Amino acid sequence: MIKLPKTTRRHFLKNISYLSIGFPLFGFIRISKEENKALGIIDSAPDHLKKLQNVNAWLEILEDGTVKIFSGKVELGQGIRTAIRQVAAEELDLALSQVDVHLAETGVTPDEGYTAGSSSIPNSAMSVRYAAATARQKLLELAAGKLNTTTSNLKFYNGQITHKTTAQALNFAQVLDGAQINMEVSKPVPIKQKSERRYVGKPVPRNDIEQMVRGEKLYIQDMRLPGMVHARVVRPPAYQSKLESIDLSGVKANVKGILKTVVNGSFVGVITEKEYQAVKAERYLKQHSKWSAGKSFPLAKDLFSHIKAIAEPAKTIKNDGDFTQASASKTTFKASYTKPYIKHGSIGPGCGIALFDGEILHIWSHSQGIYPMRRAISGMLNIPEEKIHVTSVPGAGCFGHSTADDAAADASILALAMPNKPIRVQWSRQDENCWEPFGSAMIMELEARLSSNGKIQAWKSEVWTDSHSLRPDRDPATLLDTRYLEPSRSLRGRGYLGGGHRNADPYYSIPNMQVNAHFFDGPLRVSSLRSLGSYTTIFSIESFMDELAEKAGKDPLEFRIEHLEDERAKAVIRKVRNMCSSVRTGPLEGIGYAFSRYKNSAAYAAVGAKVRVDDENGEVKVISMWAAADVGEIINLDGIKNQIEGGMLQAASWTLREEVTFEGDQITSSDWSNYPVFRFSDIPEVQVEMIDRPDQPAEGGGEVSMPPTGAAIANAVYAASGKRVYSLPINPAK
Missing domain, CATH: 3.30.365.10 (Aldehyde oxidase/xanthine dehydrogenase, molybdopterin binding domain)
Structure with missing residues (x-):
């Protein structure tokens, strides 16, 4: 018999012991940010708490004293369930086995939109942290009343609240005694200090990996x-x-x-x-x-000229200083980069x-x-x-x-x-x-001027891009079937265009910078693909940075550091340089580097890649890759390293192998022989080192390593062969 829910969660909550937390955030900060930081107190709320002020059930304490956590995020292999379990168990002083995380079910979990944009940790996990920290304080207060003592006389551990003198103990359910507690956060929330933490920052393994390895029914x-x-x-x-x-x-x-x-x-x-x-x-x-x-696609060889022909007039995204004046009557360097549609x-x-x-x-x-x-x-x-x-x-x-x-x-x-x-x-x-909805084909044209001391004085980015998000939501035509049912319906709009010029403005300190975007409605179905447009924009920018460093006669990593003011950005670059300091290269081998800060506001990554170019057929083999990353406070060391490694390997496959092909009105890359991806034999040795910053906000890492990886490989190919490739993928013909 099929098990189907018979009641809503709201009805379900009426019949069990639970603690629900609501989050109206007005008056949330009562002391200075400096004081909060010193006390380990959260002083700003994740976006999802701001949007879900009326959702009062991020966690429940069940009749057996265990805790169920609710998150609207989904498990994509990034290990979000484990990370959320860690922050909840940490703040509630529970064993990990005492925390069950329920993910993504309508009517049961919060509506947290999409699991995307490297936002699960800073939003969902941090929302759970708030709820758990607040629940801890309230449970201590209730237990103190039941045990006729003060909270300072209580010890909180593994779901038990124990009187330090009498050794009387209550579990969470006994503290609640069948009552339901609804409360609002109206004061700062103290969270565990780093020295007190049992789980956060540790490499807690995912418990679903064994099921995957055994081929059990998981998917x-x-x-x-x-x-x-x-x-x-x-x-x-x-x-x-x-x-x-x-x-x-x-x-x-x-x-x-x-x-x-x-x-x-x-x-x-x-x-x-x-x-x-x-x-x-x-x-x-x-x-x-x-x-x-069907309507014929443009000829493959004419794709990028077709894109330029159908693009809308340029939209200025950023205009700092005066690029026109700064570059007038002076020598500028130019380069043009392209990326095909990818799957x-x-x-x-x-x-x-x-x-x-x-x-x-x-x-x-x-x-x-x-x-x-x-x-x-x-x-x-x-x-x-x-x-x-x-x-x-x-x-x-x-x-x-x-x-x-x-x-x-x-x-x-x-x-x-x-x-x-x-x-x-x-x-x-x-x-x-x-x-499937592909990742958009893109063009990026760059222009820059160097000063007499080898610093970048002016920079211009021109990006051609289709939409990078036509995810299903309020427009039914984002679902493929809607276009074929009777009556058929067309898309109401173009979706999120901003993802196309993500990271098109370099994170470097450049006094005169202009960024223009040319949007087009292309011939192939497109939507969100990991890292959106930043894979292309960083591939272009970081390839160009290597060229400019060479023009300036400077070491490529020192050239980048000279143009950075952010010490965290400099730190990941120095870290990856140290990781590669003892590596030697042979004939037709080269090492390349690249850096980016995802969205220019989130996590940092610097990547190094060592490649070998076959002198007979031009085949590129990635031998090793290194990454240094900073995601702020690390929640799960094992999980974040896995994400960064996976991102590097996927980006390497994009860079060297992948391209959607088409002819007439047909997509011709219909199988793996026509759309080759990395195989096990292509996988290089990968090393990842993290810079943990527990005093900084936790950021997601699912997309931070993708953008710099492509550029690092391209720069390594140049170092190995003297050939710079501007059009992806980097195949033997190029």
């Missing part, structure tokens, strides 16, 4: 529900193709197990008893359907499961934003949001707007057509590679 692709049936969707041959006719008469005769075919406009789906039956039925229907021709390239294609029970549409999805996806599906199906229940289930990881939402939409449409059956839609590799 949505492995999920099976009683009575589950299977489905496939017949994709159009091209983006703009419309269904003209389809012969449904022979599919049951040729494929066993057909339960239902669903045709709505140009949406065609088939439901079968078993999975391979759905695969065969989809193939049959594709062969027995007729579609209109998420998830090893496991998208999957979605849905069940309509006659009243509620239940969805299981590896979406990175379950509440926004629910809003989009609500609009697509004209179903009230409260009639849709979404549960997050881990999927094969990839950061950004993947195919998870589209697979969930497929399953939802088919579940409504066949109630009371869990319907599983599994995408194919071809579906994944051809229909």
